Amino acid sequence: MKNNKVLILFLLLAAMSSCVDSTEKITQPDVSNDRKEMLTFWVEELILPSYAEFDKDLQAMVISAEEFTTNPTEASLSAFRTSWTEAYISWQNVEMYEVGPAEKYTLRSFYNIYPADVAGIQNNINSGTANLNLPSAYAQQGFPALDFLLNGVAAQDENILAFYQDSEKGAQRLSYVNVLVSRMNTLLDQVISDWKGTAKADFISRTGLDIGSSTASLVNAYVLYYERHVRSGKFGIPSGATIASAGTPNPDKVEAYYKKDISGKLAKTAQLAFSNFFNGIANGKQGPSLKSYLNSIDAKDPSTGKLLSEYINEQFSIIENLVEALSDDYYYQIETDNDAMVKVYQEMQKAVRILKVDMTSAMSITITYTDNDGD
Amino acid sequence: MMVTDLKTSFSSYLNQTSSAAALAVFRMMFGVLMMISMLRFWYKGWIFQLYIEPKHHFTFYGFEWIKPLGPYTYLLFIVAILSALLICIGLFYRGASMLFFLSFTYIELMDKTTYLNHYYFISLLSFLLIFLPANAYFSVDAWRKPSINSDKIPSWCTDSIRLLVVILYFYAGLAKLNSDWLFHALPMKIWLPAKNDIPLIGGLFNELWVAYLFSWIACLYDLSIAFLLLYKPTRKLAFLSVVTFHLLTSLLFPIGMFPYIMIGTAMIFFSTGFHHALIGKIAAILTISHSFLTPVRTYSFSKFQQNLATGGLLIFFSFQLLLPFRYLLYPGELFWTEEGYRFSWRVMLMEKMGAASFIVKDELGKTIEVDNKEFLTPQQEKMMATQPDMMLQYAHILKEHYEIAGFKNPEIYADTYVSLNGRIGKALIDPTVDLSKEKESFRPKYWILPFQDEIKGL
Numbered sequence: 001m002k003n004n005k006v007l008i009l010f011l012l013l014a015a016m017s018s019c020v021d022s023t024e025k026i027t028q029p030d031v032s033n034d035r036k037e038m039l040t041f042w043v044e045e046l047i048l049p050s051y052a053e054f055d056k057d058l059q060a061m062v063i064s065a066e067e068f069t070t071n072p073t074e075a076s077l078s079a080f081r082t083s084w085t086e087a088y089i090s091w092q093n094v095e096m097y098e099v100g101p102a103e104k105y106t107l108r109s110f111y112n113i114y115p116a117d118v119a120g121i122q123n124n125i126n127s128g129t130a131n132l133n134l135p136s137a138y139a140q141q142g143f144p145a146l147d148f149l150l151n152g153v154a155a156q157d158e159n160i161l162a163f164y165q166d167s168e169k170g171a172q173r174l175s176y177v178n179v180l181v182s183r184m185n186t187l188l189d190q191v192i193s194d195w196k197g198t199a200k201a202d203f204i205s206r207t208g209l210d211i212g213s214s215t216a217s218l219v220n221a222y223v224l225y226y227e228r229h230v231r232s233g234k235f236g237i238p239s240g241a242t243i244a245s246a247g248t249p250n251p252d253k254v255e256a257y258y259k260k261d262i263s264g265k266l267a268k269t270a271q272l273a274f275s276n277f278f279n280g281i282a283n284g285k286q287g288p289s290l291k292s293y294l295n296s297i298d299a300k301d302p303s304t305g306k307l308l309s310e311y312i313n314e315q316f317s318i319i320e321n322l323v324e325a326l327s328d329d330y331y332y333q334i335e336t337d338n339d340a341m342v343k344v345y346q347e348m349q350k351a352v353r354i355l356k357v358d359m360t361s362a363m364s365i366t367i368t369y370t371d372n373d374g375d
Numbered sequence: 376m377m378v379t380d381l382k383t384s385f386s387s388y389l390n391q392t393s394s395a396a397a398l399a400v401f402r403m404m405f406g407v408l409m410m411i412s413m414l415r416f417w418y419k420g421w422i423f424q425l426y427i428e429p430k431h432h433f434t435f436y437g438f439e440w441i442k443p444l445g446p447y448t449y450l451l452f453i454v455a456i457l458s459a460l461l462i463c464i465g466l467f468y469r470g471a472s473m474l475f476f477l478s479f480t481y482i483e484l485m486d487k488t489t490y491l492n493h494y495y496f497i498s499l500l501s502f503l504l505i506f507l508p509a510n511a512y513f514s515v516d517a518w519r520k521p522s523i524n525s526d527k528i529p530s531w532c533t534d535s536i537r538l539l540v541v542i543l544y545f546y547a548g549l550a551k552l553n554s555d556w557l558f559h560a561l562p563m564k565i566w567l568p569a570k571n572d573i574p575l576i577g578g579l580f581n582e583l584w585v586a587y588l589f590s591w592i593a594c595l596y597d598l599s600i601a602f603l604l605l606y607k608p609t610r611k612l613a614f615l616s617v618v619t620f621h622l623l624t625s626l627l628f629p630i631g632m633f634p635y636i637m638i639g640t641a642m643i644f645f646s647t648g649f650h651h652a653l654i655g656k657i658a659a660i661l662t663i664s665h666s667f668l669t670p671v672r673t674y675s676f677s678k679f680q681q682n683l684a685t686g687g688l689l690i691f692f693s694f695q696l697l698l699p700f701r702y703l704l705y706p707g708e709l710f711w712t713e714e715g716y717r718f719s720w721r722v723m724l725m726e727k728m729g730a731a732s733f734i735v736k737d738e739l740g741k742t743i744e745v746d747n748k749e750f751l752t753p754q755q756e757k758m759m760a761t762q763p764d765m766m767l768q769y770a771h772i773l774k775e776h777y778e779i780a781g782f783k784n785p786e787i788y789a790d791t792y793v794s795l796n797g798r799i800g801k802a803l804i805d806p807t808v809d810l811s812k813e814k815e816s817f818r819p820k821y822w823i824l825p826f827q828d829e830i831k832g833l
Binding site: 033034035036207208209243244246296297298299300301302303304306308311353354356357358360361362363364366367368 | 555559561564565566568569571572581583726727728729730734742743744753757792793794796797798799800828
């Protein structure tokens with residue numbers, strides 16, 4: 001008895017010290033539980049290419065903004081709007097990566113806090129000396145502020161143009177547009193160059209799962225993003241589905257409120273990017289992902305034998321189907337059939353819980369942000 | 376006939392004596408480890424973080440009056456540290472062990488968020504020490520009062536510590552005799568891959584068979600180790616496996632001082648020779664005379680003291696043997712309801728995670744969702760989110776708060792979601808029950824929803 005027991009223990013220890021890398025790892029993408037591979041794939045195939053793609057779209061917006069501010073015409077306004085729309089859609093592919101450099105520069109806070117603070121924007125234009133780094137200025141910049149400035153300063157395009165061609169204040173207004181656009185450009189440059197600097201190697205090297213490790217940080221950022229900025233931001237708050245909004249719809253709080261007809265496209269893009277990240281789908285490639293990691297550690301319900309990743313993907317497709325059926329204009333959607341919006345919120349809430357409780361439990365990750373449903 | 380036999384053999388056991396060295400070594404080891412534990416706790420900033428910073432605390436049923444003392448909480452730790460020092464050197468021993476038991480237990484009862492089985496173990500050990508003559512040998516007390524200096528004490532004194540260790544390990548092993556642990560390798564299967572980036576051995580943690588092996592070894596280890604320590608021929612190898620096992624677990628899991636306390640405690644099983652040699656070495660360093668070490672005297676209790684102590688210990692140990700089985704009095708799955716889970720040596724037994732949000736409704740139709748972080752620290756929220764009794768306490772904290780905030784007869788509802796050992800999450804609490812109307816008691820909580828699955832075994 002005793003000898004056997006000790007023998008087992010020693011064999012175990014011996015096995016541990018001898019079994020190093022001698023066995024070759026199978027590199028099928030859906031069975032890897034090597035977190036270093038996963039982190040590498042995330043940075044190289046998802047995060048950096050998404051930023052690069054977004055950067056391209058943002059540069060196009062910078063150029064058309066320049067043309068518009070030097071010569072505000074109907075044509076340049078329309079071109080600016082198009083490039084703004086493209087960049088805003090593209091932004092949905094990177095907003096969830098608020099980890100590492102983006103977390104350091106709090107990119108999202110300066111890029112996409114809505115509804116836009118119209119009074120604040122007008123003050124900033126008049127004073128000409130706004131400090132846009134303050135938390136109180138989050139909603140006075142980024143895509144939502146440009147949404148107001150491009151689509152919301154007047155009802156008709158000619159009046160919008162007149163707003164900028166105004167002999168007295170036009171220059172100030174155009175200058176604010178310039179400030180916002182170049183600020184977005186600068187911030188993104190910082191994030192991208194940090195990623196290309198030491199951040200990438202640092203991210204890949206922190207392979208643990210404790211607080212501060214890359215996987216834990218990213219999963220925290222990923223779930224927080226979905227809970228607060230997709231579930232609540234895009235659906236819960238405007239539809240009044242969150243308890244905090246007490247059932248009263250706030251259609252004026254939809255994303256891209258002034259442009260209106262792109263809120264659906266923005267949300268669909270965000271949802272797709274979110275599920276693609278989960279499944280490790282990047283530009284047609286498939287690589288190590290949360291899904292493959294969960295499968296490789298055999299994360300499944302011991303009662304039903306069903307894989308956790310299946311539960312998650314099923315919930316994603318329920319959500320995708322519901323979102324697909326919505327109007328592209330969420331303001332209109334809320335005014336005509338708000339129940340459909342509420343339903344999306346409820347299904348997203350289920351997804352949040354599976355990700356926040358079941359997935360983190362299966363992965364032994366601690367959720368370090370606490371829920372905050374305020375608006 | 377049998378009964379009288381038992382009675383005579385018990386009373387002759389009570390008259391048996393053995394060397395006082397083992398208990399003296401245990402006393403010193405205990406004092407040192409306690410000082411280190413408490414200083415480490417302080418150094419890590421946990422006194423502030425766990426007892427002073429939180430706005431609310433989760434008290435124990437029946438001990439609601441035990442709460443942190445604000446800045447005086449530090450004083451409580453100072454008392455515990457100083458009394459541990461006195462225990463270690465054996466000065467004013469009886470008073471010091473009482474003071475340590477009281478201060479340490481007070482600290483542990485302040486907030487059940489921080490409940491740990493090994494803290495409970497320390498409380499029990501220090502309780503036992505109050506009644507044991509651990510200062511009879513190689514102590515400052517014995518130096519000052521040569522009349523108590525004894526190299527022999529009644530055997531039951533050392534044996535009662537051993538018995539507590541036997542109970543701890545054996546019950547921890549019994550708790551592992553369930554289908555999740557043995558036949559699904561849960562939660563080991565979840566916990567090990569998280570460590571697969573440890574150099575050299577990390578790769579093994581990806582293997583399912585390793586999770587099974589660890590589960591079974593841990594179970595067999597817990598069930599048998601105390602007996603292997605008791606049995607002389609296996610003792611040395613058993614101790615070696617104690618060291619290996621606990622160091623391995625400390626490498627894998629964040630369990631603080633526990634492994635060192637268990638390794639230190641296991642020395643109580645060693646032979647007289649070992650303890651005498653150890654004391655001899657310490658005495659040589661302190662240049663203590665040989666005559667102090669060989670008083671050739673047997674410590675004896677008065678008849679009354681002896682009866683009181685042994686009677687008390689019989690009650691104490693019967694209670695220890697029964698308490699972990701109180702869960703049988705509750706319906707439902709123990710891991711799910713946690714009714715009767717604490718104080719039962721269920722150590723690192725399950726992976727449970729939850730999310731709980733609370734909704735406050737009042738008579739005037741006002742409804743809000745509570746922002747938990749306004750009331751609880753992240754650690755408190757995490758523990759609350761899986762434990763029904765904490766949810767109930769929290770509901771009452773909320774009721775009180777919202778009454779003051781102007782809600783008229785607020786009702787508190789819990790929207791909960793809990794995953795246990797990888798089962799897809801579901802609601803733990805009936806969301807239609809107004810928790811503000813429910814009271815804590817030892818009765819089963821009818822508002823805990825059924826588990827809808829079965830974990831077979833103990």
